[in-house]
Amino acid sequence: MSQFALLGRRRFAPFFWTQALGAFNDSAFRNAMVMLAAFQMGLSDREVGLYTNLAPALFILPFFLFSATAGQLAEKFEKTRIIRFVKLFEIAAMALAAYGFIGHHLAFLLVVLFMMGVHSTVFGPIKYAILPQALQPSELVGGNGLVEMGTQMAILIGMMTGNALMLITGIGPHFSAALTIGVAVIGYIASRFIPPAPATAPDLRFNWNPVTETVRVLRITGEDRAVFNAVLGISWFWFFGTVLVAQLPLYTRINLGGDGSVNTLVLTLFSIGTGVGALMCEKMSGKRVEIGLVPLGAFGLTAFGIDLFLARPGSAAVRGLDWHAFLAASGSWRIVLDLTLIGVFAGFYVVPLFAFVQARTQRDRLSRVIAGNNILNALLIVIASVFGLGLGMLGFNAPQIFLLAAVLNVVVAAYIFTLVPEFLMRFITWVLVNTLYRIRVDGMQNLPEEGAALLVCNHVSFMDPLLLMANLRRPARFVMYYKIFNVPLLHFVFKTAKAIPIAGQKEDPAVLHQAFEDVDAALANGELVCIFPEGGLTKDGNIAPFRPGVEKILERRPVPVVPMALRGLWGSVWSRHDSMMGRTRLPRRFRARVELVVDAPRPAAEVTAAVLEQRVQVLRGDFA
Template identity: 65%
Template sequence: MLGLRDREGPMNQFTLLRTRRFAPFFATQALGAFNDNAFRYATLLLVAFQMGLSTQQVNLYSNLGLALFILPFFLFSASAGQLAEKFEKTRLIRYVKLFEIGAMALAAVGFYTHGVALLLAVLFLMGLHSTVFGPIKYAILPQALRQDELIGGNGMVEMGTSLAILTGQIAGGAAIMQHPRGELYASLLVLAVALGGWLASRAIPPAPATAPELRFDPNPWRQTVQALRFVRKRSTVFHAVLGISWFWFFGGIFTAQLPNYTKLHLGGDESVSILVLTLFSVGIGIGSLLCEKLSGRRVEIGLVPFGSIGLTAFGVDLFFARPDAPPASGLDWLAFLAAPGNPRVALDLALIGLFAGFYIVPLFALVQARTDKSELSRVIAGNNVLNALFIVVAALFGLGMLSLGVTIPRLFLIVALMNAAVAFYIYALTPEFLMRFLTWIIVNTLYRIRSDGLERIPEEGPALLVCNHVSYMDALIIMGSVRRPVRFVMYYKIFDVPLLRFIFRTARAIPIAGGKEDPQLLARAFAEVDAALAAGELVCVFPEGGLTRDGEIAPFRPGVEKMLARRPVPVVPLALRGLWGSIFSRRDSALRRMRLPRRFWSRIALAAGMPLPPTSSAAQMESSVRALRGAWA
């Protein structure tokens, strides 16, 4: 079964390529993306350069081809989502790959006969192929991968897709331009790749249906509305989908203008056009792969604001790097890179791609992690509908701005600034993105964290986390390390610390006070803890009741027993190691010496122990935390 874990130890995104549960699927989707672009680019060059058509005819067929490729996403995405939920996914993938072989056979006839109508029909069929494959592609990953592999797996898929798009365009263009047998070479290429994709799909393990009882509704309009309702069901998922769709708008504007941008503003020939596309695609690939490292193998949505900042910053810098006409024209890629100012342009393009990877991978992983498995394919289908809409709007927006006399560099500048506005809007609607970004920045700036045993924290359902309390940063460290959202019970004066107040409020921390200090707040805190556990959430408490003053663990107070008596749930002991002596512990205050620069960027660890029963006493919990922490205070 696809959902079973391999028996190896902890894995990273590259070792996934050695597993049957990921490698055949990765090859299948990459070959599909390659073939889509090889065929489309070969068709574009055939129509543009080898059929003797007028400029008006070429423009008509080019735009009509794009419309026909996008049209199936509007018509059939919802139906594709239903199929992916109702039936076993691997069998569907194999049928889709057989369909691709048939479409490429028609493409070969179209290449040979120069049949524009047939080639346009195949573009529609390949759009249908991508429409059906899309919901399966992203819904199968949570079945194939563990939660801690989800960000790395998505990174690999995005990297593979971006490089497949690039190499597909290069290979398709090179094949069709080989006179006098270009049509033959292009036909053999797309047929061979389609056959390779089908053979790779034969090795994908079974992926059971997630909603086999689903009644298929053939009405595309009704199902499209239903898919969009699934998207809107959870606000965080909905705003993540909006972020993904905005990415397609942003990327669509940039990639559509790159050929003319290369010619008119960079002074480059065809080789520079390929270089520019390569820089953009490789940047996305590297950014996608780095997500696993930067996120600590968690679904870290704090990377999304980081990515959007980079997209705006380097999009703006691209305008200032070359706002006007180039000093020379007809440059090949070597001459382009050697010309003054052009390395800055090349770096901007690569960094736009890099930060695009930081932006898009966590969003896809978030959608997969926060959506019920029985609804995920339909959510992806709704996402695809919105993506297609944003792509069409991007094309119309680009054409409209250029028709008004806006230059391509100024168009890039406008879209980069629009990206900042859209980011602020989404993060205002869902503050969790900004909260996770601030947490990620603060924690990773101050500490080097190693985690141990965090897989013992249940992926679903309620649990009470109990941890030693060493520094003012403890909650942020746990928040940034545990994959699931955590509700923290914390002293109300820490809850109200400036700057951190936003993070704690967004994370829905629960302020508490002593019984003598504020009995009403204490009672309200216990009620909120009970409600959170009843709702299946994780709650974390620091049972010592305050920060350690000497680095040792103080006795756990009995309040934690009262929480469990009211709502019996599993208890997971946590231990923070190495924080005593860091800049936000009380060690330096007690010794009356400066906190900085002592132990800046400290090496610390967070360890989780085996779950304890709800009947455990405070003393038993304390003993487990002491054993976990060991001698490393």
């Protein structure tokens, strides 16, 4: 099923439109307020600058003050009910905004802006914590992609609409007031159709102290190292995006020689690119939470950020170009491509990180982890603003700031990937597997979502563990022959994935004994463990007899067993089909079509090595 089919499902569609309409209203209101101050009230440049710089600070302040409280609300109470209260709050805020618009009361509008910051702060933890409750695991990446796309498009359309309506001579404030109130009402109506999302921690003891609760939320966010570093990655995305977007008005005017229509164009390119990248994540990840896309996204942000600097490092020769004239000018399409692809790779970067946080965090603390993420995001946005202003005061122009941000992105990405090698390991696995094979997966819904299980699979090629790593929705510990475990380059992947090396009794009894100990410890810890019971690669394409080691594991730790089968690998890269007299011929089936079939779990008491061998043979069929 395509991710777009979710837009026809009640468990997703009402929420999608509720959050998109809220993002639209945030953007439309803020931009209408700026246009009112800048063009409708006859204020001095100094006064306009004061209001336009104060506005972002007031909007971001509630994220520091109330995120921790919002995270508790989303854990302790039913989420849909909170969403409806938030939308009613938005209607009230927009009614007050109408008074400020029509009466030209800027100070009053700043109070409303703070209220909208509160609105976004309370909605934030619910926005991402509700998705794992509403979606199947295979839908999580696609759902996040749709939400990210919807948010980007809503912000962009809201910006353009808010600007355009407020600039209508004489009646702009009235149109702006009517629009924002109307959208808020429609958002509330949409929220009435969101299905219930039960509380995940109804017994949570509420802490009303925002300071101590913020400290506690940040501590909870940091407890899982991989999740915390994913949160840092998301916060860095906001830093990078804030630096980029903040420079675009000056970049447009000075370096591109464009007018306001060109500024709108470059913002549109970035937003559309991000939306496209977000939507592509589902296809590229095979509907799995694939953090291997994150290094790819980081690489693209740096590569096209540097090229944006190289494309137009100096001032434009001609000023005042509209968007038509800009596109017709020499070198403009390179800039268009750079801005769009920065957005595309931003989507590759951020969507898997959000899905990773949702998939790896316990349900009864996910809202608080998202709240911690929002606090760190707000902090990085403030730092990004100071960073951009500081570099501007030091004499850096917009392209130079783009270059510095792109270089810093390499440093930050390397730091995160060093702390959590799983990101880089998944990237290597994703690239290798998707380069060498075309894979179809059947029955992945049979894989247990939580708890221990023993996975058994036929063994056809040296790439089998990588194929399974790249396609299983949950991380698994692979038991593999110690010589394969120690293959250069792949050793990093296998070690990072916590694979378990094993040897024959005659080769190394100590390694064999330790392997069984590690398998038992992993199962006791609720992990998935995958073994290849044939004990080695097939030499003729047929499944060899399963060895009794699987029975030994189950005697000690009776856990569910999931039979699996790989099809189509015989004759592909690194199988033994082309082996002759100890030499390996060039592979004849590069980009082989491969299938992975996952069977329903079986109780340990019902399986033996022979029963599993027969079942895997049936799953594989004649498609060796």
